[in-house]
Amino acid sequence: MKYVIVLGDGMADEPIEAAGGKTPLQLADKPVMDEMAKVSEQGIAYTVPSNLPAGSDVANLSMLGYDPQVYYSGRSPLEALSIGVDMKDTDIALRCNVVTVSEDEDYEDKTIIDHSAGEITSEEAAILIEAVRKELEDDEYKFYPGVSYRHLTIWDHGEVIELVPPHDVLGQKIGQYLPKQEKLKEMMEKSFDILNHHPINEARAEKGLNKANSIWFWGAGTKPALDDFKEKTGMNGAMVSAVDLLKGIAVGANMRNLDVEGANGGLDTNYHGKAMAAVEALLEKNDDFAYIHVEAPDEMGHQGSLENKIKAIEHLDKEVVKVVKEELEKAGEDFRILIGPDHPTPIAIRTHSKEPIPFMIYDSTKDYEGQEEYSEEAARETGIVISHAYDLMNRLLQK
Incomplete structure (x- = not known):
């Protein structure tokens, strides 16, 4: 079994009145994620404790299975590692x-x-x-x-x-x-x-x-100290990201950083190259787990651009999720994929919020009675609430 997290940074949002009360996730043309949603588990998870800042540092530690109350020592030290x-x-x-x-x-x-x-x-x-x-x-x-x-x-x-x-x-x-x-x-x-x-x-x-x-x-x-990812999970892990924060988390956790030409953290990043780097790590380099981080939705949220945030989500669907899913299927690998943001970056406020994130877990070996789409609303409707998002890693690994 191979395991993947596809992390659309800041992808979640609030309903936008001028867009018919829909969120960018609901407005985006994302046929692959929506088709997966029909046989996947969805729910909401709290990635940021009330006493910590709503940053990508805290939230990505949570999504990787690290309790930020234990491991968080500030954002910049993680970037220093990178x-x-x-x-x-x-x-x-x-x-x-x-x-x-x-x-x-x-x-x-x-x-x-x-x-x-x-x-x-x-x-x-x-x-x-x-x-x-x-x-x-x-x-x-x-x-x-x-x-x-x-x-x-x-x-x-x-x-x-x-x-x-x-x-x-x-x-x-x-x-x-x-x-x-x-x-x-x-x-x-x-x-x-x-x-x-x-x-x-x-x-x-x-x-x-x-x-x-x-x-x-x-x-x-201050100087960070993360537990070794393999000792923590039993898996060899690879990180695909354009930003120093995520690369630093990987260094601290002793995961492999995969450099991708043209990956720049922006709307025009090399989405396909990121997906293929993760696929190669899983199929050819004996890695068990890949974390694919895409910064673009967050950047577009900060810019207050609804149109470009939608585009970033559509690129994520077509050039990351679709590619990883199809390549693993073609190779005959069993796999589980967790899809979600680290935190919302609502267009209305152009910064991060502490609201829970919608997550989706897809398993290639079994069908789950899911929802019609992947979105914030669909995730809330399931009634599944994860109070501490660092528990999502164990949920992904079925531990």
Whole structure:
């Protein structure tokens, strides 16, 4: 038996009045998932405990079977594992986004226009982070480039302080959300002067693209310690993701990270390549389990784009779920697939929520009396409620 989780990050949503009271999952043309739903188990699961932030870090740990109350130490330390930063016990990791802020006001009066700087390329962002590093790095703060707009700062002998994610500040003046720690706030202010007229940003502006004209610190945390995935589950596991957070979780859990050319965390990511990388791992590399993480629905939720969130779900259905299912069937493998988001990213609020997620478990060896579609409503109608989503892994493995 092979096991797969297909994780559509932020895929769940709330009914949208302007869309006839439907969610993106209900509006999307997803024939494969809907056909599977007719013979699959559905239900809802709570991925984020009430005392923890509604982030992909907490929620993906849950979906992988790790209780975040035990294993969560912050988002950035997991990304540090992916980048290859060897944290000391006294280090604090900080997420260092490059974001788009308005240009004309004093820094505290600026507004965050785009938390992802137009989904800036990793190559452009690396040049900008290097410019910041040259001006701001010292013995206390070190800067490391990551993927697209997502980067890392290590604070020597720092402290875990409350910092607000930039996607929670979209369209708002930033003053009240800036760090209380003076040096962090000062570096963010200086970064605007370093970046706003940088040649990379001037070229982006000429093309009508958003500038990456400020850094934004958030997600502070300490060195993580995850249990070995194979020791925990008895399975060899592989991770397919474009983002450092998931790659870092895999490093911490001693899973194999599968790199896929063209996988970028955006709407135009290489969906098919991700699916085939997982299939190869399961059929040719002796892996028992694959976790396929697709960031695009979450990004489209943050952008507030209903049309593109629907497209992301449709790509997931056609180029990931369909491909994995058909390839495993063709190989004559028995398999179980868990499909779900990590958390909702509702279009209406453009950030994460703690509402439960709809999950679906399909088993190639047996038929279940299921629902007519895979959706939030269909999952709720079953009456199946998983209070702690980290129990879903055992449900998938039938333990």
